Amino acid sequence: MKKILVTGGLGYIGSHTVVELQQAGFEVVIIDNLSNSSINVLEGITNITKTPPLFERLDLRNKNDLTDFFQQNKDIEGIIHFAASKAVGESVADPLLYYENNLNTLVYLLQECKLNGINNFIFSSSCTVYGEPDVLPITENAPVKVATSPYGNTKQISEEIITDTCAVHPKLQAISLRYFNPIGAHHTAEIGELPIGVPQNLVPFITQTAAGLRKELSVFGNDYPTPDGSCIRDYIHVVDLAKAHVVALQRILSEQNKSNFEMFNLGTGLGSSVLEVVKAFEKVTGLKLNYKIVDRRPGDVVSVYADTQKANKILGWKAEKTMEEALASAWKWEQKIRKI
Numbered sequence: 001m002k003k004i005l006v007t008g009g010l011g012y013i014g015s016h017t018v019v020e021l022q023q024a025g026f027e028v029v030i031i032d033n034l035s036n037s038s039i040n041v042l043e044g045i046t047n048i049t050k051t052p053p054l055f056e057r058l059d060l061r062n063k064n065d066l067t068d069f070f071q072q073n074k075d076i077e078g079i080i081h082f083a084a085s086k087a088v089g090e091s092v093a094d095p096l097l098y099y100e101n102n103l104n105t106l107v108y109l110l111q112e113c114k115l116n117g118i119n120n121f122i123f124s125s126s127c128t129v130y131g132e133p134d135v136l137p138i139t140e141n142a143p144v145k146v147a148t149s150p151y152g153n154t155k156q157i158s159e160e161i162i163t164d165t166c167a168v169h170p171k172l173q174a175i176s177l178r179y180f181n182p183i184g185a186h187h188t189a190e191i192g193e194l195p196i197g198v199p200q201n202l203v204p205f206i207t208q209t210a211a212g213l214r215k216e217l218s219v220f221g222n223d224y225p226t227p228d229g230s231c232i233r234d235y236i237h238v239v240d241l242a243k244a245h246v247v248a249l250q251r252i253l254s255e256q257n258k259s260n261f262e263m264f265n266l267g268t269g270l271g272s273s274v275l276e277v278v279k280a281f282e283k284v285t286g287l288k289l290n291y292k293i294v295d296r297r298p299g300d301v302v303s304v305y306a307d308t309q310k311a312n313k314i315l316g317w318k319a320e321k322t323m324e325e326a327l328a329s330a331w332k333w334e335q336k337i338r339k340i
């Protein structure tokens, strides 16, 4: 069994990926500092896979602790690096926190890869690197635009750090996965998204509104140049996203990659507007959602969806689940955690 380190493995996307990795026959060791997750997630993962993953509570910013960890785990063959801070607004308010947490941790991990001969590295990137695209759907060749937030900038700089590192370490095989908008939860409702405080993202805000935790959803703008005036995004089921990590990992472990740093968009290729998501949620749940139209949210781009051909052809991966399935699973999860 190949042993894989998953940083941030108790977080939203990380936990779903741990499940898929275990189910694909990998041994998983998680590092997480629980800054944006709960220790109960370990139990949720174990309930699904019947195998508790190894877990180390550790802050990746503590370089010495990380070095000790790798001394004690000499058999790690690959790393999937999810751990990061991800709230766009918070990154504007506290940029140094974001530069420290998202960049130092990457540098320390790449240093450990070099020291310990770990040659397989997968990085969590984001469609945010494209900014407001000139052409839709967005291919991986689309230009990286000036970042609109420190968070977005950390993803751009991270990709540059990996590019420069791969250039001088030909044995290091890296893949950057640029996620579009992950939503939904595991169909068992054992794991899902656990936003701390008021959700910033659309789907957890919708499910919390339906659960009665929020009075109403504010739809940020209906005067955009889109068919119904609300913004368009590419919402991808988190389980589809998790599965892509397994195939990306298998690609580099079996050295099928064409260059030692590759990038792939992970989306469905379909754009949905905010109002379409609201309608789809109402349809799959049979509930009426309280919402009102308010002003645009500063910094929002109009329309973003992926060209997924590169991932389809080269990774042999395709999103299989629909937005409706994702919304139904998100609602099942919300009901479970709110005991509705």
Ligand code: NAD
Pocket: 007, 008, 009, 010, 011, 012, 013, 014, 031, 032, 033, 034, 035, 036, 037, 058, 059, 060, 061, 081, 082, 083, 084, 085, 086, 101, 105, 124, 125, 126, 127, 179, 180, 181, 182
């Ligand atoms: P998340 O916050 O749920 O998970 C991140 C995990 O990393 C958390 O469990 C947190 O406790 C942990 N962590 C953070 N800093 C750490 C540190 N210094 N040491 C150890 N653990 C630390 O986030 P997520 O939604 O699962 O996102 C995972 C990755 O995907 C992030 O890199 C994020 O930027 C990226 N991403 C997320 C989205 C999204 O919409 N969720 C979209 C694109 C990219």
Ligand code: WQD
Pocket: 086, 088, 125, 126, 127, 128, 180, 181, 182, 200, 201, 202, 203, 205, 217, 218, 219, 220, 221, 230, 231, 232, 233, 274, 297, 300
């Ligand atoms: C989706 C749509 C909002 C909340 C963010 C990050 C991005 C990436 C994914 C990490 C937008 C609208 C939202 C609400 C609303 N993360 N909305 N009312 O902004 O596409 O992307 O998460 O890399 O970097 O910026 O996702 O879920 O916040 O918004 O109308 O209460 O829903 O305006 O059109 P976004 P989101």
